Amino acid sequence: MPGAFSPSTRCSTPTNSPPIWTPSGRTTSTAACTPMTAHPKIDPVTGEMHFFGAPMRQTQLTYHRVAATGELTHSLPIALTDQEMPMMHDFAVTTNHIVWLDLSVVWDRESQRTGFPNWSEAHQPRIGVMPRDAASDREIRWFPVRPRWAWHIGNAYEDAAGRIVVDGISGDAAGWAGMTAIFRGTGDPRGVGHLYRWTLDPATGQATEQQLDDIATEFPTVNDANVGRPHRYLYSPTTPLAPVGDNLVTKHDLATGARTVHRLDPEIVSGETVFVAARNARNEDDGYLMSIAHHRTRDQAALLILDASDPGRPPIATVHLPRRVPYGYHGHWIPDVG
Template identity: 45%
Template sequence: MSDTHAATGAGADIGTGADARTSTDTGADRHQPPYLTNHFAPVPDEVTAWDLTVRGAVPPELSGRYFRNGHNPGPGQKPTHWFRGAGMLHGVRLGGGRAEWYRNRWVRTLALEGAPLVRDDGTVDLTASVAGTHVIEHAGRILALQEANLPFEVSPELDTIGAYDFRGRLTTAMTAHPKEDPETGELHFFGYSSLPPYLTYYVADAQGELIRSRVVPGAGPTLMHDFGLTAHHTVWLDLPVVFDAEEHSGIPYRWSDTYRPRIGVMPRDGSAEPVWYEVEAGAMIHVTNAYEDAAGRIVVEGPRYDRSSWESSWKWWTGAPGHPPVPLVGSMRHRWVLDPVTGTAREERLDSLVTEFATINEALTGSAHRYTYTVAFPGAGLERYALVKYDALTGQRQIVDAGPGRMYGEPYFVPAAGGTAEDDGYLMTLVSDLARDASELLILSARDITRPPVAAVELPRRVPAGIHGSWIPDA
């Protein structure tokens, strides 16, 4: 694979910088888990700032809100797992070539006040969510998501409205990774559980009405964070990170060498049971995309973990002794090709960089895509965080180094007005800068991410490194 590179920050010189520190490097951090230090250190309060400074020029067609979710425990809180920290939303309002405001707000849920997910009588409180994984808009509602619970609706100004259950029709938790069909506007999602029924599939129409639900037969008690959606099928990941009541990190799932790893393919209309394909033992948190190729095979792409990389990453997520210096190790771009004729799966590693939070132009959700945008983590030849653009047609990749003490967040593709090519548009990403104790919202050209940013919006505070976000246009 050929590369084009760009250096940012303080120049092209590569060093470990502040990103590579572990949580034991300083006296202040010695007794804190890594997800409460450095780029991930929580902020103690909520602020609002107006008329933000912009370097460069915000494209006038960008009129809307960029929202990003992440875990931000309140002062004095010390969750046992990265994923258990209270959810906090960060938002930037763009319009008329200006950055009108920034604000951050906790999602005000029962969990924020310390309520447990499991009640004393053993039942699950689906409203006791940290709501800290993702934020989306569908049918006019903005939803903060966490996969173990109901979604929480918030206002365009990030005030919490409350738990949302699709007018009583959603009776399970909801994934943090629903997929919107770019043609129909339908929202496809699921809920999974450690107890039967393990998996339930839902569809909401473009107006937000829940129109279909079905238990997915054959699924097991696996940690199913994401799924795939093609033009005609859903893709279910039944992989070997499974429920284990003896796992006491607060997220009761653990790698199992005895669990048979499979990927299931089921018609989107629920007219047939899934066909399960046996695959090599591996875990995947996020599906980059899934689609049907010209031969009718199902192609699934995303970062894959083997057992060693999963367990090492889990140590960081729980703050266990011997954890690595960064939150992800060993997750590499991977492709599975599932052949309905032979009933077999072929798989291959696509690259050697450690990557996560991969995204595409969402107009290609469920269809073959050419470009993937992702965050690269220190390791496998990189000493600092970077942003990467992959070209599936040419095999080239563009790599942009974040700079010393800086970390990119998940890149989000926003189409340009009048654009025709797949990469005609912009990437939005939040950057954490430890040396300056500050953050910026960068707007990059998706066509060439090595070029200087189109615009850099200076935020009034450092935004802790988070998880997922969305661009919510006004129209």
């Protein structure tokens, strides 16, 4: 078949799939035996895979880099200064840097009992910029930012002025309280995140923050060819914590500020929208958006395929699946399998 769409949900110890990741079917080192983020980044130019592990009972993470051939080429322990481990679910890469988000949600003692991180007023939020080939965590430059949380990053890049631009979904203390209540089965779903941009200026040591949209959204994605490079378009579904009836798939044009929305049935919730490039694509948005959509009352799943250049149009295809796919957050397209 030409490809496979795979939903996934959690962080775990890394595993490898011989036809996909490595010619040899294995890595050549055991140094990667740490937890693994659910969001590894593959450089579209070098083919390298970047990932990290962040045990919640420790105050450090470990950065790893795997060559396109499958060898683990770099591992770097990174000490974090606080007594409580920050919730670090995602990160970002640029052409020359790795970006770490050490924000206001932490794994404190209560979290170790409940399994869910908590907002901390005492934790000093910051974003770190590290050279890709850093030999020590002392090479990380930390930028203080406003108190926020962030599950997911859409992309990051270096602009013409040498600043680091990071686009992701973020919220404040009230948003985290609402999200926590929903995950625990109580509360109001209005606590949500929105699309934000952080711009980190190495020349001044300052970080600026800008809200890019007022839609409650999550799981931002871009064309994989733009990972770590400048992007114009970013795609995201409405957060599943948003009120019923606001179920959208949104295309954000970050050059003009315009947005295009595909409005779903009020009972249908989209998972992460994965960009699949068209053959012989000429433009950044020349391709398809794929998502596992879940019908809440019928308990059914379908693969939704939209035109990425204009997702406001009716779906190109809706593939009703013969079995229910458990509602998950993430997915990935793997071309040329088998």
